[in-house]
Amino acid sequence: MEPSRLLGPVEVRELAAELGVAPTKKLGQNFVHDPNTVRRIVAAADLAPDDVVVEVGPGLGSLTLALVDSVAAVAALEIDPRLAGRLGRTVEQRASCYAERLEVVCVDALRVGRADLASTPTALVANLPYNVSVPVLLHLLEEFPTIRRVLVMVQKEVADRLAAQPGSKVYGVPSVKASFYGRVSRAGTVGKNVFWPAPNVESGLVRIDVSPGAERSLRERTFALVDAAFAQRRKTLRSTLAPLYGTAAAAEEACRAAGIDPGLRGEKLAVGDFLRLARQEQR
Known part of the structure; x- marks a missing residue:
C-alpha cells in the first residue's frame, strides 16, 4: 500500500x-x-x-x-x-x-x-x-x-x-x-x-x-489440568491435581500412567504432557 x-x-x-x-x-x-x-x-x-x-x-x-x-x-x-x-x-x-x-x-x-x-x-x-x-x-x-x-x-x-x-x-x-x-x-x-x-x-x-491436528475435543479437560497444576506453583503434581482426581494417590497414579513423574511441578510440563494426562480418561 x-x-x-x-x-x-x-x-x-x-x-x-x-x-x-x-x-x-x-x-x-x-x-x-x-x-x-x-x-x-x-x-x-x-x-x-x-x-x-x-x-x-x-x-x-x-x-x-x-x-x-x-x-x-x-x-x-x-x-x-x-x-x-x-x-x-x-x-x-x-x-x-x-x-x-x-x-x-x-x-x-x-x-x-x-x-x-x-x-x-x-x-x-x-x-x-x-x-x-x-x-x-x-x-x-x-x-x-x-x-x-x-x-x-x-x-x-x-x-x-x-x-x-x-x-x-x-x-x-x-x-x-x-x-x-x-x-x-x-x-x-x-x-x-x-x-x-x-x-x-x-x-x-x-x-x-x-x-x-490440535486435539480440540480434549481442550476442556486439558485446560482444567493446566489450571490446577499452576494454581499452587510450589507444590508437586501429586498435590495440585488431587482435587481433579479425588485424592493425591489417584493423581499420582494418573501421572505415572501417563509417564509423568508426580513429584514434578506444573511448570516442568509441556503441553504434550498435559494432553497425555487428558487422554488417560478416554481409555
Whole structure:
C-alpha cells in the first residue's frame, strides 16, 4: 500500500478529534500511528492473498488499512460504536479499491461467535487490547478453528509468557494454553512511541502457527489440568491435581500412567504432557 494511504500521527489525531474519542484504559485503547510498524506486523504474519483475516480492536484503522490490500477479506471486530461506525468510511476514503474487502462488526471480541461473521477467518492479526489480550486470543482460537495463523501485538511481558518454554520463570497457564493450538514464537518487540497515547510498557509480537491436528475435543479437560497444576506453583503434581482426581494417590497414579513423574511441578510440563494426562480418561 502507498505510504500516503496509511495513517500517521496527524491523521490519527484528526480522526480521534472528529469522533470525540479519547483513548481509554478501560477498552485498552492505544492507537498505532506509525506506518512502518503496521507494515512490519503484516509482513510478520506471512499472509497469503486468499487469507481472510479477523482483526480485533481496529480502532481508527491503522492496521486495517495495511491489511485490506494484502488479503481477500478483513473482518474487523470493534466494541466502540463510534470507531466501528467510522472505520468503513476511513477505508473508503484512503483505500477505495479495497473497501469491499472490509466487514466491520460492532461486537465484544470475548463474545463473538461464528454466526457474527459473514466470512470464515483463516488468520488472526491484531493489536490486542492489553487488558484482555490472553482471554480474547484463546476465545478466538477456539471459536474459529479455521484460523491457521496468528500474529498479535500484546504487552511485552505477556508476549514473553505466551512464548515461554517449560522450566522458564515466566512459563505458566498462558504458555501452555496457547501452545495447545500450535507452535508459539516471538516475532519481535515494538517500542512505546509508535502509539498514541504512548503506553507505559513495550509491546511484543507473538506468532502462532496453528496445528491442524490440535486435539480440540480434549481442550476442556486439558485446560482444567493446566489450571490446577499452576494454581499452587510450589507444590508437586501429586498435590495440585488431587482435587481433579479425588485424592493425591489417584493423581499420582494418573501421572505415572501417563509417564509423568508426580513429584514434578506444573511448570516442568509441556503441553504434550498435559494432553497425555487428558487422554488417560478416554481409555
